[in-house]
Amino acid sequence: MAEETLLSDDFLRQLMGVGEVDLLVGVPSHNDAQTIGATVAVIEESFRQSFTRDRVAIVNVDGGSRDGTSEAVLKSVVETHPSLRGLTSLRTIHRVSTRYQGGPSPGIAVKSILAAADLVRAKACAVISPHSANVDTNWIKNLLQPSYRDEFDFVAPLYSRHKFEGLLARNLLYPMTRATFGRGIRELHSTEFGFSGKLATQCLGQDVWREEPVRKSPEIWMVISAMTSGLKCCQSFLGPKVQTAAASGTDIVAAVRETVGALFWCLESQQEFWTGVNAPEAIPTFGSDHELTTGASRINRKRIFELFQKGVKDLEPILKTILSDETHTEIERIALLDEKNCRLGNELWVKVVFEFAAAYHHNVMNRDHLLQALVPLYRGRIYSFIAEHQTSTPDEVEADTEKLCLEFIRQKPYLLEKWNAK
Amino acid sequence: MKQLIVQGLQQAYQNLVHMISVFLPRLVAMLLIMLVGLFVALLLKYLLRLILRFTQLNRLSEQSGASQVLRNAALPTISELLTRSLFWVTWLAFTLVGISILGIPELHEQLSRLFQLLPEVFVAILILFVGVLAANFLSRAALLAAVNAGVRSPRVWSGSTRFVILILAISMALEQIGLANQTVTAAFSIVFGALMLAVAIAFGLGGRDLARQTLERYLGDNKRRDREKEKEEEPSPL
Numbered sequence: 001m002a003e004e005t006l007l008s009d010d011f012l013r014q015l016m017g018v019g020e021v022d023l024l025v026g027v028p029s030h031n032d033a034q035t036i037g038a039t040v041a042v043i044e045e046s047f048r049q050s051f052t053r054d055r056v057a058i059v060n061v062d063g064g065s066r067d068g069t070s071e072a073v074l075k076s077v078v079e080t081h082p083s084l085r086g087l088t089s090l091r092t093i094h095r096v097s098t099r100y101q102g103g104p105s106p107g108i109a110v111k112s113i114l115a116a117a118d119l120v121r122a123k124a125c126a127v128i129s130p131h132s133a134n135v136d137t138n139w140i141k142n143l144l145q146p147s148y149r150d151e152f153d154f155v156a157p158l159y160s161r162h163k164f165e166g167l168l169a170r171n172l173l174y175p176m177t178r179a180t181f182g183r184g185i186r187e188l189h190s191t192e193f194g195f196s197g198k199l200a201t202q203c204l205g206q207d208v209w210r211e212e213p214v215r216k217s218p219e220i221w222m223v224i225s226a227m228t229s230g231l232k233c234c235q236s237f238l239g240p241k242v243q244t245a246a247a248s249g250t251d252i253v254a255a256v257r258e259t260v261g262a263l264f265w266c267l268e269s270q271q272e273f274w275t276g277v278n279a280p281e282a283i284p285t286f287g288s289d290h291e292l293t294t295g296a297s298r299i300n301r302k303r304i305f306e307l308f309q310k311g312v313k314d315l316e317p318i319l320k321t322i323l324s325d326e327t328h329t330e331i332e333r334i335a336l337l338d339e340k341n342c343r344l345g346n347e348l349w350v351k352v353v354f355e356f357a358a359a360y361h362h363n364v365m366n367r368d369h370l371l372q373a374l375v376p377l378y379r380g381r382i383y384s385f386i387a388e389h390q391t392s393t394p395d396e397v398e399a400d401t402e403k404l405c406l407e408f409i410r411q412k413p414y415l416l417e418k419w420n421a422k
Numbered sequence: 423m424k425q426l427i428v429q430g431l432q433q434a435y436q437n438l439v440h441m442i443s444v445f446l447p448r449l450v451a452m453l454l455i456m457l458v459g460l461f462v463a464l465l466l467k468y469l470l471r472l473i474l475r476f477t478q479l480n481r482l483s484e485q486s487g488a489s490q491v492l493r494n495a496a497l498p499t500i501s502e503l504l505t506r507s508l509f510w511v512t513w514l515a516f517t518l519v520g521i522s523i524l525g526i527p528e529l530h531e532q533l534s535r536l537f538q539l540l541p542e543v544f545v546a547i548l549i550l551f552v553g554v555l556a557a558n559f560l561s562r563a564a565l566l567a568a569v570n571a572g573v574r575s576p577r578v579w580s581g582s583t584r585f586v587i588l589i590l591a592i593s594m595a596l597e598q599i600g601l602a603n604q605t606v607t608a609a610f611s612i613v614f615g616a617l618m619l620a621v622a623i624a625f626g627l628g629g630r631d632l633a634r635q636t637l638e639r640y641l642g643d644n645k646r647r648d649r650e651k652e653k654e655e656e657p658s659p660l
Contacts, residue, residue: 168659189660253570255659299657307572314569314576318562363481366559372566382657 007115011098015119018094022054023047023144024122026113027073030063030104032130037076039130044093046140054148057094057120061112063104070097107215110222117200124148125200126155127219129191134242142236143194146286153231154223155194156185159241160291163389163397164299167382168255170401172353173263179408180267180415181227182277186235186290189259193219194236199226213258213265220262228273237287256378257371264360264371275416280409292394304383305342309335311376318373322359327351331377343387344380346407352377354411358418445524452520459516467509474501488555511540539599546595553591557584582617589613 007015025043029036040058047056060073074097096116100108110127117125124147128135139157146152159166169187178184203222208214214221226233267274312319312335319328330348344352356374360367389397474480483489483500492500518537522530561584568576593610 164657166660167657252656252659259660297657303572304656307570310572310576311569314565318566363484365484365562369562369566372570375570378659379656386657 007112008098014096015116018057018096018120020055020121021057022123023051023056023148024117024120024125025058025140026116026125026127027058027060027130028106028109028127029060029065029069029130031065031067031069033065033067033069033072035133036069036130037072039128039135040073040076040095042135042137043128043140046137047093049137050141057096059113059116060097061109062097062099063109064099070099073097105215107209107218110218111204111209114200114204117197118204122197124194124196126194127192131191132241134240139192139238142238142286143192146234146236147194147196151232152234153196153199154226154233156223156233156235157187157190157192158235158237158285158287158290159187160239160293162297163292163294163392163394164297164386167385168259168378171349171381171385171404173259175405175408176263176353178280178405179412180274180277181224182280183227183233183283184280184405185223185233185283188220188223188263189217190219192238195222199231202229211265213262216258217262220259221266224266224270228270234284234286253372253375256375257368260374261367261371264357267357268361290398292397294394299386301383301386302339304379305339308376308380308383311379315373315376321364322370322373323352323355327355334380343384345384346404349381350407350411351414354415355418357415361419448523448525452523455520455523456517459513462516463509463512466512467505470508471501471505474504488558542599546598549598550591550595553587557587557591560587586614586617
């Protein structure tokens with residue numbers, strides 16, 4: 001199957017030189033020469049520590065770097081920690097690097113890694129981003145072990161986070177996936193994840209790689225594809241995550257377009273599955289289920305509030321075509337309140353999200369425009385969340401997240417009603 | 423005298439009978455052609471409606487906002503509009519062919535002119551329709567981008583986008599049917615030039631500081647600082 005895909009002759013030659021492997025770690029890159037060497041070194045160190053007897057390979061797929069990223073991958077030197085002196089891998093650790101055409105694309109990068117995994121018949125694989133500044137050997141081990149030893153097909157990461165980080169995941173992606181697909185993945189969108197060779201082969205055979213949501217957020221589609229195929233999914237705790245300077249400050253609009261767009265697209269393409277899911281199931285988790293920190297944060301709440309208010313006012317004609325009259329009236333009422341009293345509560349937020357999902361399904365307008373129209377309302381939601389949890393402890397935040405999940409589950413019939421309406 | 427009058431009347435009667443005998447078959451032929459045209463037009467309308475039902479035209483129209491424009495103008499859906507247009511164009515064509523059989527040269531000439539103008543009018547309407555679609559789509563994109571970026575007066579940006587595209591579409595449509603070519607081109611140049619000049623003056627004089635900041639942001643090495651600022655203002659979504 002891999003031979004039919006986008007593997008270049010040179011890449012194929014390199015992979016044939018590697019032969020069959022047990023474990024494969026893919027590193028997608030684009031102009032990451034400064035950080036990728038350290039990432040590759042950590043991966044090799046992890047192989048040396050935890051997978052001494054296994055056949056392993058590191059595959060770098062590059063989106064056209066001009067700063068010598070590929071060279072940095074192939075030439076980076078691994079310095080063994082003094083405490084590990086004498087511990088060496090019994091097998092050769094192969095490093096392979098290839099470049100794909102058409103500029104950086106997460107979809108093409110992941111597809112290339114899947115094709116490589118399929119070709120070398122890897123049993124367990126992981127994807128690691130060079131943008132994560134604090135990758136350590138445990139990350140690699142924790143992402144590979146569940147697939148390799150316990151036969152899980154998808155391993156989602158869990159990070160230790162500040163309570164006001166990852167709010168899109170906490171307020172939408174996680175609770176909605178749990179309510180609709182019946183399994184809650186906390187980090188649905190992540191640049192690090194693990195998967196089995198079986199899932200790689202299955203995903204590679206799907207004719208979805210030209211779809212925009214899959215090209216932008218392939219991991220969301222992969223995990224949902226694993227769930228709907230009855231494959232085993234789990235979560236594995238990695239610890240705190242620090243982004244490199246180049247990757248920090250993620251744009252809210254881009255994040256909503258990519259991740260919510262991918263989730264809505266999956267809802268549509270897998271509707272036979274999720275419309276039949278009744279009771280959500282717990283997902284096995286390795287390590288801590290969640291870990292929140294509560295240090296000081298630099299957030300301009302006033303600006304978020306203003307963007308919400310102005311957004312609701314200026315986008316009135318667009319929101320009217322997406323939301324029901326009742327929901328739109330309520331949103332407008334809230335947007336007129338002052339900072340102290342303005343709260344977009346769980347019940348209304350779930351209604352908003354479900355009505356947007358149904359509008360996406362019914363094509364009431366260009367889908368990209370529809371997703372962009374959700375941004376001001378998401379700002380209203382995070383403003384409420386931040387205001388509510390300014391002094392909350394991690395347990396209180398977690399309890400509130402659980403309440404939101406239950407509200408999503410309670411209102412699932414409403415989503416079905418809107419979804420099936422003509 | 424009496425005989426002359428009778429002869430004149432007989433001549434007039436014969437002429438009338440002759441004219442009627444010549445005109446009546448033509449009239450019947452015209453009516454027959456119109457009737458056949460009606461059947462053909464109805465058949466084509468039915469076939470096109472069937473074809474459009476299988477295409478995604480109405481969905482595309484909803485997505486691009488064209489349906490909203492049509493609803494606002496109290497017009498039917500895009501596929502209904504197309505089927506009705508096909509019906510009327512077909513039937514009109516048959517009617518014109520029928521009228522030409524009547525053999526009235528002046529009427530025939532006028533109708534020929536109208537017939538020659540029809541494709542131009544059709545193309546002009548098409549240009550206008552595409553223009554309205556583009557104006558609607560791009561003005562909505564501008565509105566969303568401006569609102570989400572926190573730009574002041576996003577509706578002004580959106581309205582300006584719609585206005586410029588509509589002016590362009592109208593001028594192109596009028597040029598297509600050859601109506602006041604030079605006037606339309608000149609009017610468009612004046613409106614567009616004035617608009618750009620107004621923007622340039624407003625931005626250059628009224629917003630010198632904003633211009634400097636914008637140039638600094640794009641040309642200077644301030645991207646990292648901006649990113650830091652954004653990070654300070656909004657929490658990371660992922």
